[in-house]
Amino acid sequence: MSDIIRRDPRAEWIARNRLHPLHAAMQPAQHSWMGPNGVIRKNPHGIGFIGPNGLKRIDRSGAQQGGSTKRSAAVEVQLPLHQVPQPAFYISVVPDMVGGRLSSHDRDLLGLAHQMAGSEGAVLAVVFGEHKESGFATAGVDRLLVLNGEEFSGYAPEQRVQGLRAVDNQFNPRHWLLPDSRTGGGELGRRFAAALGERPATRVWQVKGQKCIGRAGAGLQDLARPVARLILGAVECAEPVSETRHEAVPVELSTTVARSLSRIEDLGAVAVDPAAIPMAEAEFIFSGGNGVRDWGLFHRTAEALGATEGASRVAVDDGFMARDRQVGASGTWVTARVYVAVGISGAIQHLQGIGACDKVVAINLDPGCDMIKRADLSVIGESAEILQALIDAIAAYRNDAKRDAA
Numbered sequence: 001m002s003d004i005i006r007r008d009p010r011a012e013w014i015a016r017n018r019l020h021p022l023h024a025a026m027q028p029a030q031h032s033w034m035g036p037n038g039v040i041r042k043n044p045h046g047i048g049f050i051g052p053n054g055l056k057r058i059d060r061s062g063a064q065q066g067g068s069t070k071r072s073a074a075v076e077v078q079l080p081l082h083q084v085p086q087p088a089f090y091i092s093v094v095p096d097m098v099g100g101r102l103s104s105h106d107r108d109l110l111g112l113a114h115q116m117a118g119s120e121g122a123v124l125a126v127v128f129g130e131h132k133e134s135g136f137a138t139a140g141v142d143r144l145l146v147l148n149g150e151e152f153s154g155y156a157p158e159q160r161v162q163g164l165r166a167v168d169n170q171f172n173p174r175h176w177l178l179p180d181s182r183t184g185g186g187e188l189g190r191r192f193a194a195a196l197g198e199r200p201a202t203r204v205w206q207v208k209g210q211k212c213i214g215r216a217g218a219g220l221q222d223l224a225r226p227v228a229r230l231i232l233g234a235v236e237c238a239e240p241v242s243e244t245r246h247e248a249v250p251v252e253l254s255t256t257v258a259r260s261l262s263r264i265e266d267l268g269a270v271a272v273d274p275a276a277i278p279m280a281e282a283e284f285i286f287s288g289g290n291g292v293r294d295w296g297l298f299h300r301t302a303e304a305l306g307a308t309e310g311a312s313r314v315a316v317d318d319g320f321m322a323r324d325r326q327v328g329a330s331g332t333w334v335t336a337r338v339y340v341a342v343g344i345s346g347a348i349q350h351l352q353g354i355g356a357c358d359k360v361v362a363i364n365l366d367p368g369c370d371m372i373k374r375a376d377l378s379v380i381g382e383s384a385e386i387l388q389a390l391i392d393a394i395a396a397y398r399n400d401a402k403r404d405a406a
Contacts (some may be wrong), residue, residue, distance in 0.1 A: 082244040084142050087122035092173035093141075094164065095125060096183045098283070099337065100132035105179045105235050106359055107139050112207060112231075112238035113177050114140040121174065123246070126167055128152040130162055137250040140241030144248045151259060154266035157188055161195050163257045164188075168196065170254055180204070180232035189232045201228040205237050235356075274308040279325065279332040282308035285357075287327055290314040291343020291364060294384050298342065301387045304394045310334070312344045328353035343383050346371030363387075 014022050043360070093115040095106035102110075113123045122142035126132075129152050136144055145162045168176075179185035180203050193200040203215040210230060218222035277287070286302040287310035288295070302309045311321035312327060327334055329349040339357040344350060346362075346369055354360060354374075362375035363386050372378045379386055 021321050030155050035119050044146075056107070057258075066276050078247040079138070082142070082246050084117075084122040084247075087117075087142070088120040089117075090122055090124045090143070090171050090173040091172065091175050091177065092124045092167065093177045094185065094187045094188065095127065096179050096181055097127055097131055097133070098183050100130065102135065102139055102357070103179075103337065105181055105185075107240040108235060108237050109179050109233045110140040111240040112233055113175075113237055114241050115141075116175060116177075116207065124167075124171060124173060124251070125248075126164065128163070132171045137245050138241070140244070140246055141248045142246050143251045145251050145252070145253070147257070149257070154268070155264065156262065156266065157184075157191050158260045158264065159257075160188055162260050164192050165195060166255060171335055174229070175227070176230045178230075178232050180234055182385060185231060189230065190303065194232045198344050199228065200230040200231045200232055201225060202232045202269075203234050204231050205234045207231070207237070211245060222327045274302070274306055277308050279310060279327065279334055280309065281288075282310075282334065283337045284308060284329070284334040285310045285334055285338070286340045286342070287311055287344060288315055288321070288342045289344030290318075291345075291383055292320070293343075294387075295320050296392075297384060301391055304391050305340075307340070310339075312350055313347070326380065341371050342387070343376070344371050345369040 007164075018400040048386075059202065062123060074112070093106075093113045094152070094338055095102055097106065099101075100247075109127070117123050123140055123146060125136065125141040125144045127144070129146075129148060131146070145167065148245045152163065160185060164176075165172075169305070170401050176189075178189035180189065183271065186200060189200060190202075200212055201212045202290055204212045205229060206213040210227055211224050212227045213224050215221070217236065265349045273280070274284075284306035284307045285304055286298075286304070288298050289312035292298050292315065299309070309321070309325055310327045310332075311325045313326055313330060316323055316326045316331075317322050324332075326332065327350060329352040333353050333356070336354075337358045339354050339359070340361045340363070342363045343365075344362070345366065347365070347368075349369060351374055359377070360371075360375045361377045361379070362371045363379045363383050365380065365382065366372070367378070367380050372380075
């Protein structure tokens with residue numbers, strides 16, 4: 001590539017045209033200048049960085065002013081601590097916790113609970129069994145109640161209702177919030193409402209004032225009603241908590257939960273072929289694009305991971321994958337918890353199709369492609385080498401697990 005510095009006539013024209021919308025962006029940032037009296041003036045608005053919430057923060061570390069201290073924006077921003085020492089009431093949330101972690105739906109619900117709690121109330125999160133989540137504080141949880149016990153494991157909605165009734169008797173929350181989802185929250189919320197004798201507000205996408213608005217008429221109409229005590233919230237019912245961090249103080253039940261005579265027997269999980277799972281319902285998608293050179297290796301990796309296979313439009317048009325495996329605005333919009341993109345540059349239609357995915361992992365040779373910018377975790381390198389290393393790592397992990405079990 002040539003080392004000759006070339007001019008950009010269009011950029012020079014924008015810099016001269018003061019009426020152009022991009023004129024200000026083309027001007028060099030001036031942080032200091034000499035005033036008419038010989039005093040050096042500093043521009044406080046020109047020194048800083050954009051924080052994770054889109055707000056501009058002032059950098060007082062001296063890193064941007066020639067100081068020796070160098071700190072990143074992520075370290076610089078410390079969210080204010082929201083404390084409720086003596087809550088006047090509780091807003092209780094029962095997240096789905098799919099895979100032991102908070103989903104985006106759970107975080108939306110916690111954001112709604114934080115809005116309803118205000119400054120006097122506290123958000124009480126009720127979690128069943130062991131979990132892997134470490135971000136309750138930044139998700140808006142003021143009090144955390146974990147109901148452990150073998151009786152709550154697996155599919156045990158009747159026993160979980162008993163646990164929620166014990167929580168209701170002790171804390172008497174002003175409102176109960178559960179996700180109206182297919183992963184357990186919708187069924188548990190309706191069972192709990194029947195046990196309490198309450199009429200729940202379902203598919204709620206907005207709570208405004210003393211009204212909650214939910215979807216009705218096959219999703220074509222909105223139904224407004226007074227705020228119910230038990231609310232089943234839809235996806236994006238509120239903005240997740242991002243401006244504050246919370247205490248997440250552990251609390252316990254003062255009484256033991258009564259064992260219910262379950263009429264349901266959980267026979268355990270049933271193995272499902274990932275290829276038989278519809279793309280729109282898949283939780284783990286392993287997607288390939290134009291950068292995949294060895295499709296046999298790609299299929300073996302997806303099988304080792306137990307993931308549902310997907311593809312970009314280019315891979316489908318070239319005949320490497322079936323049309324029903326296409327991900328994107330022109331294919332299937334997916335909501336996977338984990339989406340792995342192998343050799344996909346990230347066209348706008350593809351990025352639109354994965355917009356609702358929780359975590360995106362990108363494997364690509366081009367560190368500047370749009371998929372790398374969208375990804376939460378990026379691996380730069382040849383896809384064949386990375387996939388083979390991934391298969392070897394999975395095999396080693398499973399062999400170690402077998403030895404430990406023996």
